Amino acid sequence: MPVLTAHDLHKAFGPQTILDGVTVTIRTGERVGLVGLNGSGKSTLARILAGVEQPDSGTISRRRGAEIGVLSQDPVFEPSDTARDVVLAGLSAWHAAKARHDEVSRALAAGSGDAEALLAEQAEAAADVERLGGWDMMHRVDAIIGHVGVTRPDAPMSVLSGGDRRRVALARLLVSRPALAVLDEPSNHLDVETVEWLERYLVEEHPGALLLITHDRYLLDRVVERTLEIDKGKVYSYDGGYEEYLEQKAERLALEARTESNRQNFLRTELEWLRRQPKARTGKQKARIQRAETTKAAPPPKAERTAQLSVESVRTGKTILELKKLGLAVDGKWLVRGLDFSLTKGERVGIVGRNGTGKTTMLRAILGQLEAGADGAALSDADGPTMEGEVVLGKNTSVAYFDQHRSGLDLEKSIFENIAGSHTRVEVGGRSMDVRSYLERFLFDPNKARQPVGSLSGGERARVALAKMLTQSVNVIILDEPTNDLDVMTLAALEEMLIELDGSALVVTHDRWFLNRVATSILAFEGGGRVVRYAGNYDAYREQRAHTAAEAEAEAAARAAKLQAAEPRPAQAAAKPAARAGDKPKLTFAERTELEGIVGRIDAAEQKVAELEAKLADPTLYASRGADVAGLLSELDREKQEAARLVSRWEELETKREAAGKG
Known part of the structure; x- marks a missing residue:
């Protein structure tokens, strides 16, 4: 049963047609994705379907009593x-x-x-x-x-x-559980862990239908059952998620290309026939001429537009960037301490972690926006963050930065002025280009080059910021949440550019698809000041973490069982014979002291784990101190790791003690 049906929708803004005879049906409980280029009308269509905006013509019927919830890109609240x-x-x-x-x-x-x-x-x-x-x-x-x-x-x-x-x-919106939830870029400003939680929630717990507008291809692929694409005012429907959409779209474009080829062949045949005929026409000849004229007048399918991104690289040494004993604190809380990291030519490092763990603060340190004191001592800047340690840039290192707030754009000025100022040409890749031609690479209509940036959609502003950044000659590109608001076509072009980059890249992003395509390693901010580098892309990172966690759990369980069975009794310890004078001790005094106290430390660590688990299981925590949940989860993870480390150390010392006893 449909929760919503829209028929023959039309919408235009001035001379620009946004929707041209669009018909859409969303069934009860169906999860539908909506994709398309920035500015193609995705948000407009979503607002019309939700009843927030009206079409110029067409009809929309909604199931009686069906509540429609909307997550807009710019929600408004009572302050x-x-x-x-x-x-x-x-x-x-x-x-x-x-x-x-x-x-x-x-x-x-x-x-x-x-x-x-x-x-x-x-x-x-x-x-x-x-x-x-x-x-x-x-x-x-x-x-x-x-x-x-x-x-x-x-x-x-x-x-x-x-x-x-x-x-x-x-x-x-999630707690309201509407019959139809319209989510416009829900993953923006979320970290990877939260996006993965949202993915599970939408599939397993959200009871109603879903219209999902997102650049997050993992989210599309794993959540939606059908994908709608808006393209040049028309909407095309494809069964399945993002991967199936790509396959079916390729088939559609191939069919359109074959149809156009057949049309051109027909026209060539008919024109050749017309040239051979006398001027006097029979009725059949006139009908044939009319068919040829009709075919000739039919517009060909418009070519698929793709972004063309490139950057001019400058030569650099092998090591581009080093962080030495880097420490970062905000409001007196250390987020990172003692981080050593190096970036070499050709490396593309994806940076992941929960919001507030120090990812963007580290980028600020690399960009020189934070400063340590003499000899790397901690020093706070006026804005609050504290930095210690050293950031060392390699010889000839040149950095371009794309920030998540697009703060380098002047919203009052036009696209043209933001890119080139008062000039009509820009230097790109060592050659001069007309600004309008350059903007076409980023899917901007040359006729709109004088449009104020403040009037653009979020995705269009992101493309302007990219265009501005890529006029520089650099060998390091730093991207802070570059995928927010960008359409999937531009994301694919950005991925290709980074893969071909003759330099290095640091990318903070929640976009798992992007990380899988681009990253050669992952720098994970795991909370509690712990920052770990993993080889490979995002999937490889997740596999390594899952493997490590499974091993730690299995080892902790085995060692705990062995500890319980093998713990020496006081009488047993007293009955042991004294070591012979000629025996060489296997345990040092410090190790014997450590072994004597380690069981108590293990008990204390396991007790702490139990206390934290009890706190997190208490429903009143979420009502009275919901802001503490993330910190408690991080503390629980640290305590589990400490308990596992202590058990491992006990096993090592106990094995050594037993070997000494046998000797």
Whole structure:
């Protein structure tokens, strides 16, 4: 049963046609992706389907009573409302269903009214409560707030960053559990772990239909069951996720190419026939001429536009960048301590980790925006971050930086002015280019070059920022969340450019597809000041982490069992014969002392793990101190690792002690 059907939608902005006879149906519970170039009309179509915006013509029918929830790219809130207030506002339907259930239950208890009718109404209200999240929804709200990364649930919206506001809006939509959720770029401003949680939630827990607009190809591939593409005002439907979409689109384009080839062959044949005929025409001849004219007048399929990105590299030495004992702190809390890292020519390092673990702060240090004191001593800048250690750039290292806020753009100026100022040409790759021709490489219509950047969509602004950055000659490219808002076509072009780059790259991103294509290694900020480098792309990194975690769990379980069975009793220890004078001790005094105390340390570490697990299992934590959840999870991970390390050390010392006893 359809939750929504739109028929023959048309929409234009001035002379530009956005939707040209679009028909779309979304079925109950169906998960649909929407893709297309930046500026193609994805957000416009989504707003029209949700009822936020009206089409110029066409009809939309929505299932009676079906609630449609929308996550826009720029959500608006009351400044004085707290983040928790905003999220709880998403429970209006749940509160209404529960209030109805409570009212009917009271009527039944009082014996008033038709008992059979009241029982039926009670069952219906109970079903609505279950559909909208269940009876423990208030606990689940706090869990969702924590999962999406809202660390300050009691802060007013007026003091939150744009990324925090987006996370609050996402949490509000998820708890509302609408019949159709329209999510416009939901993964923007989320870290990789949160995107993976969102992926699981949408597949396993979201009860309604879904219209997902995203550049995140992993999210598309793993969540959606059908993909819509908007292209030149038309919408094409493909079964399956992103991979199936690519395959089916290739087939469609090949069919269009064959159709155009057949049309051209027909025209050549007919024109040749016309040239051979006398001027006097029979009725059949006139009909044939008319068919030829009609075929000739039909427009050919428009060529598929693709971005063409390139950068001029400058020569450099083998080592481009070194971090020596780097420490980074914010508000007195050390995020990174003692980090040693080097970047050599040809390496492309993906940087991942939860928000707030120091990824962007490290980029600031590399860019020279932070400074350590004499001999690498800690020194705070005026904005708050503290840095210690040393950042060393190699000889001739030249860096280009793409920041996630696109702060290098002047929104009042045009696309043209942002790229070239008052000039009409730019230097690219050692040669001079007309600015409009250069902009065409980034999919900008030359006629719109004078359009103010402030009037552009988020994806179009990102393309302007890319175009501006790539006019530089560099050998290191640093990208901070480059995939936010970019369409998949531009992302593919950016990936190809980085792969072919005659230099190196550092990329902070939550886009797993991008990391799999580009990264040669992963630098993971794992919390608690722990930063680890893994060889390979994102999938290789996940496999290594999973393997390490599985090994640690298995070893910890085995060692704990052995520890329990082999722990010496005091009487046994007293009965051991004294070592012979000629024996060579296997354990040093320090090791014997360590062994004597290590069992107690293991017990203490395991007790700490148990305490943290108990805290995280307490529902009141999420209601009263939801902002502490992420920190407790990180602490639990550290304590588990410490317990495993101690058990491993005990086994090592115990083996050595047993060998000494046998000697």
